[in-house]
Amino acid sequence: MTSGTEHLVVERVGATLVLALNRPEAKNALSLPMLVGLYDGWLEADADDSVRSVVLTGAGGVFCAGMDLKALAGGGRMAGDHYRARLKEDPDLHWKAMLRHHRPRKPVIAAVEGHCVAGGTEILQGTDIRIAGHGATFGLYEVRRGLFPIGGSTVRLARQVPRTHALEMLLTGRPYAAEEAARIGLIGHVVEDGAALDKALEIAALINANGPLAVEAVKESVYETAGMTETEGLRSELERGWPVFDTADAKEGSKAFAEKRPPVYRRA
Missing domain, CATH: 1.10.12 (Lyase 2-enoyl-coa Hydratase; Chain  A, domain 2)
Known part of the structure; x- marks a missing residue:
């Protein structure tokens, strides 16, 4: 069983592996420790036959605010330089962690609270079933910063929601409340704030009971x-x-x- 990293907590709940992004002071912005922990979590779920499903969530009432723009502005280096050896060994590791270049064979359920924007919404598109608290916020903000949503959104989003909604989200960079995200089909369930993880585990238990x-x-x-x-x-x-x-x-x-x-x- 992997122990996770300082920015990724791993917990086993029955036959479900729960991966929690754990950098709440930075709204769970992506870091190298987080990405390495995520990828190791996906590999563990694939390798362990006793794991039937995976839940991805965030600590501190936040899912993920995407790339660490402050670190990027300061020179383009994210926290956790001692993990760079892993990235050097596998230059594709960050894309695999974000589910751009890796698809776990077990069902992945996202339990979203708070901000799920930019890279958070991109990771979300690699999950299979999605639950959000009522106060969750979604959006692809990259164009607002003169950036490109290179985590897969220009390919995946229009395959998951109607093209007119995909293009509006991609080109305006505006935020989407949970109810609107559900209405366009980006997420499947909206629950009371703080209840997303419980709902995700409830769905995971139904999956775990199947062949x-x-x-x-x-x-x-x-x-x-x-x-x-x-x-x-x-x-x-x-x-x-x-x-x-x-x-x-x-x-x-x-x-x-x-x-x-x-x-x-x-x-x-």
């Missing part, structure tokens, strides 16, 4: 077929879906249903 091989295959199929034609996608779905029916877990699911008991899945 893990089936869950992972379903997630992969959704992303794998996103850029295909319907005919190609349906063909791909059969190729990925049929093998699931041959697993011991599939047989256990049917047997448990017939015996009116909870299934015991063994990833087999």
Whole structure:
């Protein structure tokens, strides 16, 4: 089990791995310790078969305010220089941490409170299910600073929300309240402030009770077929879906249903 870093707290709640961005004094602005901890967390979730889901959240009532602009203005170096060896070993590490160049095979649920802007909204687009407190704020502020949202938003956002909303968010750099973010489809649930993590863990528990091989295959199929034609996608779905029916877990699911008991899945 990874111990996280000074800017990334790792906690296990049942079969869910909870990753908490932990730099509240800077609104959880991205830092090297945070990025290294995030990437290690994604790798741990992928490698540990007892982990069925991941929840990404932020400490101190804030999700993430994006890049550390103060550090950038001061010379372009973020806190945590002793982590630079990791970045030198893998120059793509920060993009993997931000879910730009890495997709965990386990479902990732975002639990958002407070600011989730710029790089925070970019990381959000790499998650699968999204819950926010009523007072959460979203937005891609980069153009306001003469910057480019290079964390994937010019590609992903218009695939996740209608293009007119994506372009408005990208080109105006304005903030979006949680209710508006839900209305355009950026997030799925709005809850009372302080309740996002509880709701995320509630959804995670529902996922964790399901067959893990089936869950992972379903997630992969959704992303794998996103850029295909319907005919190609349906063909791909059969190729990925049929093998699931041959697993011991599939047989256990049917047997448990017939015996009116909870299934015991063994990833087999």
